[in-house]
Amino acid sequence: MTNQLLVIVQIAGRRCALSALDVKSVIEIGTVTPIPRAPAHIAGITALRSQALTVIDCRLALGLVQHAWPTDVRAAVVAEGGHAYALKVDQIEDITTAIGEPGQVPGGFGAQWSRVATGMIETLTGPALLIDLSALIAGPDALRHEAEAA
Amino acid sequence: MDDLLAEFIAETREMLEASSGEIVAWEADPADRARLDTIFRFVHTVKGNCGFFDFPRLAALSHAAEDALADCRAGRRDPDPQMVSAVLAIIDRIAQMVDAIEAGEDISNADPDGGDQALIDAVNVSRETSGEDGASAVKQGSSPRLHAPASALIESVEEAATPARRADPASQRTIRLPVELLDRVMSGVSDMVLARNDLAHRLRQAGNQPTIDGPFERLTTILSDVRDAITRMRMQRIETLFSAMPRLVRDLSAELGKQVMVDLDGGDVELDREMIETIRDPLTHIIRNAIDHGIEPPSARLANGKREIGLLAIAARQSGNTIAIVISDDGHGLDEDRIAAKAIATGLITAAERSAMSRDKILNLIFEPGFSTAEVVSNVSGRGVGLDVVRQNLEKVGGSIKVSSQPGHGTLFTLQIPLTLSIIAGLTVEVSGQRFAIPQSYVEEIVQASTTALDLSHMGETALITFRGNRVPSLMLADVLGLDTSADAARDPTLVMLRLASGDLFALAVDGIHNHGDLVVKPLAPAVMKSGLYAGSTLLDDGQPVLLLDVANIAAAHDLVSDGRARVLQPVADEAAKPAHALPRAMLFTDCNGRRSAVRLELVQRIETAPVSAIDCSGPRPRVVIDGLILPLIDLPDTAVPAPGNTGRVRLLRLSDGACELLVAVQQVEDAVELAGPLIPVPDDPLAEAVTLVDGQPVTLIDAHELFARFGEPPVAAGRPQCSLPADDWARTILAPLVTSAGYEIVPPESADPHTIAIVFDEVFEAAEALGRGLTGPVIRLRDRPEATAGSDTIYRYDRDALLSALTSAARFAHRPGGRA
Numbered sequence: 001m002t003n004q005l006l007v008i009v010q011i012a013g014r015r016c017a018l019s020a021l022d023v024k025s026v027i028e029i030g031t032v033t034p035i036p037r038a039p040a041h042i043a044g045i046t047a048l049r050s051q052a053l054t055v056i057d058c059r060l061a062l063g064l065v066q067h068a069w070p071t072d073v074r075a076a077v078v079a080e081g082g083h084a085y086a087l088k089v090d091q092i093e094d095i096t097t098a099i100g101e102p103g104q105v106p107g108g109f110g111a112q113w114s115r116v117a118t119g120m121i122e123t124l125t126g127p128a129l130l131i132d133l134s135a136l137i138a139g140p141d142a143l144r145h146e147a148e149a150a
Numbered sequence: 151m152d153d154l155l156a157e158f159i160a161e162t163r164e165m166l167e168a169s170s171g172e173i174v175a176w177e178a179d180p181a182d183r184a185r186l187d188t189i190f191r192f193v194h195t196v197k198g199n200c201g202f203f204d205f206p207r208l209a210a211l212s213h214a215a216e217d218a219l220a221d222c223r224a225g226r227r228d229p230d231p232q233m234v235s236a237v238l239a240i241i242d243r244i245a246q247m248v249d250a251i252e253a254g255e256d257i258s259n260a261d262p263d264g265g266d267q268a269l270i271d272a273v274n275v276s277r278e279t280s281g282e283d284g285a286s287a288v289k290q291g292s293s294p295r296l297h298a299p300a301s302a303l304i305e306s307v308e309e310a311a312t313p314a315r316r317a318d319p320a321s322q323r324t325i326r327l328p329v330e331l332l333d334r335v336m337s338g339v340s341d342m343v344l345a346r347n348d349l350a351h352r353l354r355q356a357g358n359q360p361t362i363d364g365p366f367e368r369l370t371t372i373l374s375d376v377r378d379a380i381t382r383m384r385m386q387r388i389e390t391l392f393s394a395m396p397r398l399v400r401d402l403s404a405e406l407g408k409q410v411m412v413d414l415d416g417g418d419v420e421l422d423r424e425m426i427e428t429i430r431d432p433l434t435h436i437i438r439n440a441i442d443h444g445i446e447p448p449s450a451r452l453a454n455g456k457r458e459i460g461l462l463a464i465a466a467r468q469s470g471n472t473i474a475i476v477i478s479d480d481g482h483g484l485d486e487d488r489i490a491a492k493a494i495a496t497g498l499i500t501a502a503e504r505s506a507m508s509r510d511k512i513l514n515l516i517f518e519p520g521f522s523t524a525e526v527v528s529n530v531s532g533r534g535v536g537l538d539v540v541r542q543n544l545e546k547v548g549g550s551i552k553v554s555s556q557p558g559h560g561t562l563f564t565l566q567i568p569l570t571l572s573i574i575a576g577l578t579v580e581v582s583g584q585r586f587a588i589p590q591s592y593v594e595e596i597v598q599a600s601t602t603a604l605d606l607s608h609m610g611e612t613a614l615i616t617f618r619g620n621r622v623p624s625l626m627l628a629d630v631l632g633l634d635t636s637a638d639a640a641r642d643p644t645l646v647m648l649r650l651a652s653g654d655l656f657a658l659a660v661d662g663i664h665n666h667g668d669l670v671v672k673p674l675a676p677a678v679m680k681s682g683l684y685a686g687s688t689l690l691d692d693g694q695p696v697l698l699l700d701v702a703n704i705a706a707a708h709d710l711v712s713d714g715r716a717r718v719l720q721p722v723a724d725e726a727a728k729p730a731h732a733l734p735r736a737m738l739f740t741d742c743n744g745r746r747s748a749v750r751l752e753l754v755q756r757i758e759t760a761p762v763s764a765i766d767c768s769g770p771r772p773r774v775v776i777d778g779l780i781l782p783l784i785d786l787p788d789t790a791v792p793a794p795g796n797t798g799r800v801r802l803l804r805l806s807d808g809a810c811e812l813l814v815a816v817q818q819v820e821d822a823v824e825l826a827g828p829l830i831p832v833p834d835d836p837l838a839e840a841v842t843l844v845d846g847q848p849v850t851l852i853d854a855h856e857l858f859a860r861f862g863e864p865p866v867a868a869g870r871p872q873c874s875l876p877a878d879d880w881a882r883t884i885l886a887p888l889v890t891s892a893g894y895e896i897v898p899p900e901s902a903d904p905h906t907i908a909i910v911f912d913e914v915f916e917a918a919e920a921l922g923r924g925l926t927g928p929v930i931r932l933r934d935r936p937e938a939t940a941g942s943d944t945i946y947r948y949d950r951d952a953l954l955s956a957l958t959s960a961a962r963f964a965h966r967p968g969g970r971a
Contacts, residue, residue: 036631054675
């Protein structure tokens with residue numbers, strides 16, 4: 001797994017990595033139909049050809065305030081649990097190759113970041129945080145629910 | 151190995167089909183080298199393939215034929231008719247054996263009737279001797295049951311071979327495909343539909359382009375065909391669900407110490423793949439229940455005089471757009487008294503209500519939430535999630551469930567489910583600038599009215615409207631979704647009346663209705679589903695995604711679904727409320743004298759609006775021309791008397807007794823009402839059947855019998871009066887449209903009959919008179935100058951009014967019998 005391909009994106013100003021195998025495509029996001037009463041990090045649904053994608057704002061999914069960062073007009077399309085999602089991020093940078101396995105750093109990444117991150121991964125273009133998609137899509141409330149359950 | 155065999159069979163078949171033509175041709179001309187080669191290749195391939203499989207008979211046959219054909223090819227032998235027949239008989243036998251192999255019959259054992267050997271001999275014999283021997287050997291060796299004699303083959307190999315083949319009912323050719331590929335094709339077709347819609351939109355904008363519109367129409371037709379076919383591809387036989395049942399039943403019955411036999415029927419019924427998944431759990435649940443609670447232990451069964459093995463029958467049937475799945479067991483049936491006692495104990499019903507309920511209703515209480523009759527909670531069923539969940543899950547996909555039971559004889563569950571859950575009829579509504587879809591099945595009615603008309607009132611937090619005299623709870627969709635409401639929309643909402651599966655009615659206020667149509671529903675991400683407001687998403691024609699509202703859930707969240715108790719009681723109340731007979735209905739109107747009257751609704755055909763010019767008052771009774779029929783008119787108001795220049799319109803009620811029709815002129819048509827009040831006869835007014843009260847106001851009900859007796863007459867088709875025009879451009883382009891729009895048919899002068907009104911220029915008329923060839927019919931003479939010449943009866947050609955009134959009087963003159971006299 002040392003030469004795993006990664007898609008590097010900027011989320012809330014941080015370099016993050018998504019496994020290239022998870023990313024189905026990168027699309028230019030069109031009109032997003034908001035979903036009333038849905039969790040805040042779900043921006044709405046948008047149509048990709050005949051498919052409906054759930055649009056996730058990754059900044060909000062981390063419990064951060066979204067308007068502090070620019071938003072790329074492009075979004076990464078990922079599939080998780082049989083549903084397709086479009087991830088809104090600051091910027092989609094490039095595809096690169098991983099060097100080594102994801103690892104932890106002393107002190108952790110912070111509560112929300114730790115929830116969504118598998119670990120830090122070194123790539124050809126520098127270190128990035130490897131993102132766990134299902135945790136990201138679950139949204140910021142997941143952490144609270146976990147805490148309540150514990 | 152099975153795959154290899156299937157391939158062998160398929161290949162042999164294919165070659166047989168391909169070479170059948172060659173065989174017939176070779177037969178006609180045995181010297182044809184090319185045909186010979188084809189047939190040789192066929193038997194050679196069969197022989198080669200037999201090496202892989204253990205088919206000694208097939209190998210022997212093909213070997214013999216190959217030898218004979220090889221000799222022919224090498225020139226050692228001439229293909230004489232006997233040999234040809236023998237080879238053809240072998241090929242025919244090979245075809246039958248291939249059929250037998252496919253059917254799974256054992257053909258590897260030795261030649262059962264020696265037929266094979268006879269065929270082989272026939273080929274070989276004819277090698278040495280010629281003449282009758284070969285053919286007779288073939289005939290001798292032919293078993294009539296297994297293959298047609300070679301002599302028959304001489305006529306047509308194809309025809310002889312076909313009836314000998316087994317007619318396999320399941321021989322529909324099929325291929326196996328990964329589901330994922332199907333999904334890709336489906337979404338591809340959906341994309342094509344969207345692209346087509348987009349293109350259609352652009353084509354409309356670009357205007358009419360015949361060269362593109364034709365092919366585009368064709369594309370549309372093809373696409374909808376393909377879409378239908380693809381939808382069918384999603385269908386799966388319910389067998390896939392059934393196939394797991396025997397094992398489930400076996401395991402359960404072993405666990406519970408019961409003996410159950412399962413009988414499955416209708417496995418070939420096809421259902422949407424996703425629907426099959428949806429009903430898997432409910433079905434399993436019911437089967438568990440049946441084995442656990444329904445079917446008795448063997449000893450109890452024997453004691454009741456039943457077979458010790460219980461029978462569980464599951465049958466699927468398709469009827470129209472729904473599938474019915476019936477699960478029946480021959481157990482001890484549902485215990486009405488125990489169910490009732492339990493329902494009373496849990497507070498679902500009261501003892502008084504119980505006595506008023508039918509057995510059927512009591513039995514169906516088992517679907518109420520929190521109901522379980524099992525006294526001992528067993529390992530298998532009865533763990534709190536009961537039949538209420540089953541019903542809920544089925545209702546979620548638009549299905550239903552009911553139960554019936556014969557005490558001591560068994561229980562029968564009937565599930566009704568829609569054929570597909572991916573395409574539903576839906577209504578698109580708009581609220582706060584956003585669109586949402588509502589499944590059409592819930593929509594009872596759409597009401598558009600002001601809040602005052604609906605008597606909107608707020609009781610605490612709940613809004614109520616008055617709809618057909620009932621107070622109905624109302625939800626603002628914008629509030630439900632937490633959207634901003636515009637003041638306009640709140641004042642003048644459109645209400646969608648929704649009827650839940652439980653029979654509860656509530657109103658959903660929206661800003662507007664867009665349209666309705668078939669929606670392809672796609673699932674939503676779980677995080678969105680968790681909000682409980684949406685059932686899925688769908689794409690509109692323009693590719694915009696919209697959310698499908700989960701009506702049942704929204705109603706439940708707002709406590710609009712009556713609890714089980716009300717649900718059970720409602721039908722009882724309904725039955726009581728139903729009147730013994732339907733009240734007569736009448737059309738309420740204000741007649742031309744300002745009197746409120748009514749006429750029985752059954753009589754009213756239509757409400758017509760006619761121009762005053764269509765009324766003809768020349769006869770003793772006024773008449774009206776409507777749709778080319780002359781109908782008697784009653785109660786004509788004085789204001790509407792036709793006069794030249796009166797361009798007003800009158801409202802007419804068109805009444806019919808079945809044979810004849812008449813029209814009643816009215817001032818205003820009000821509404822259809824029920825005649826609930828007593829009917830008081832009016833003896834002194836023959837035209838009034840009775841006087842009654844509607845909303846506290848007296849209303850005269852018209853006596854239809856007297857009305858039709860007096861005025862009724864069967865309608866007469868009114869021939870449009872004919873008119874001939876001068877033959878020049880002015881008449882064609884300027885006069886003709888005017889005359890046509892006035893209701894005249896323009897005929898060429900040569901086909902004019904005496905009733906045809908002739909419009910001629912005065913000069914022409916005078917010339918004709920002078921020549922003694924005056925016109926026979928009514929004549930309208932036109933002059934070119936506005937000033938009239940004294941003494942001549944002419945009309946200035948641009949005097950529209952005069953022209954029209956002249957036409958009217960001429961037409962009346964022409965139509966009156968003997969009017970010409």
